[in-house]
Amino acid sequence: MAMNASQLFLRRAQKVGSRNLAALSRDARSPIFSPCPACRHLSRTTRRSKPAPADDPNFLSIVDNPPNLVRTGRRHGPGLIILALIPITAFALGSWQVQRLDWKSKLVAKLEDRLVRDPLPLPPRIDPDAISEFDYRRIYATGHLRHDQEMLIGPRMRDGNEGYMVITPLERGDEGTTVLVNRGWISKKxxxxxxxxDGLPKGEITVEGLLREPWKKNMFTPENSPQTNEFFFPDVEQMAKLTGSQPVWIEETMEPDLLSTWDRDARGIPIGRAPEVNLRNNHAQYIFTWYALAAATSVMLWMVVKKPPGDIARRVRQNKEWR
Structure with missing residues (x-):
């Protein structure tokens, strides 16, 4: 028998009511949540065994106690130590060059003082150990040039032209001794x-020049070859033994006259050196270079220390007082 509309509505209402009643019974068995006025979060209404930190009136949260930013891990590697040593080393070298400049300036002044004095006659016998005390001292000696024992040192460049230094023993008749004379530069031709x-004077002549200390060979200059008459640097001791001379080195001088220099160059007459001190004095440039390097690397070191390294860019928050 078909159900009418009122009976169907009543049966559906009974089913819905039974489902709602079952849901209410489940909620009755579960704990009830209500908003907490202290921390504004949901909390259980059931009793807790331990009080919450927020219940303490002296509690300070992370908002009340602002944190500090700290870095973690190693700040810099061993490269920072090497970078720190560069300005220290450069400053030390610059200070050392200051001392060298003072020493070289005094040495040049002492040698220039010797140049302005009147020339002395060269004694018959000379102590080689005493030559350093008369370095750059003007002297003169009289004798005969032994052109048969002439030695050429080279190649040597002058104004872009290749040539040689002419070394000729000077045999002094009255004294019976011989010294080595650097007569100057000649062209390769x-x-x-x-x-x-014209460059081989005969008879007795007087040579005026500078008494000089023996030269020192650097590591890049090849050894002399007396057997083939090839000399690359003035080895005074070696040349003195070859010619039977005293180990005394004299550099002939001439006044720096351009016309006289051209005439000598054209006729093959050795061009002597000017009577002046030709010591290199570049210590002022070295001072500027080393101090500039020290300043630049100091700025670089400051920038590296100030800027955090790339591998330690991570930061963490650390509270002043954790509770």
């Missing part, structure tokens, strides 16, 4: 003595 008759 006058290497053979036959091509420069």
């Amino acid at each position: 006058f290497k053979n003595k036959e091509s420069r008759p």
Whole structure:
């Protein structure tokens, strides 16, 4: 028998009511949540065994106690130590060059003082150990040039032209001794003595020049070869033994006259050096270079220390007083 509309509505209402009643019974068995006025979060209404930190009136949260930013891990590696040593080393080298400049300036002043004095006659016998005390001292000596024992040191450049330094023993008749004379520079085309008759004076002559200390060979200069008459640097002791001379080195001087220099160059006459001190004095440039390097690397070190390294960019918050 078909159900009418009122009976169907009543049966559906009974089913819905039974489902709602079951839901209410489940909620009755579960704990009830209500908003907490202290921390504004949901909390259980059931009794707790331990009080919450927020219940303490002296509690300070992270908002009340602001944190500090700290870095973690290693700040810098060993490269920072190397970078720190560069300005220290550069400053030390610059200070050392200051001392070298003072020493070289005094040495040049002492040698220039010797140049302004009147020339002395060269004694018959000279103590090689005493030559350093008369370095750059003007002297003169009289004798005969031994062109048969001439030695050429080179190649040597002068104004862009290749040539040689002419070394000739001076035999002094009255004293009976011989010294080595650096007569000056000649062009390469006058290497053979036959091509420069004007540059081979005969008879007794007087040579005026500077008494100099023996030269020192650097590591890049090849050894002399006396067997083939090839000399690359003035080894005074070696040349003195070859010619039977005293180990005394004299550099002949001439006044720096351009016309006289051109005439000597054209005739194959050795061009002597000017009577002046030619010591290198670049210590002021070295001072500027080392101090500038020290300043630049100091700025670099400051920038590196100030800027955090790339591998330690992570930061963490650390509270002043954790509770």
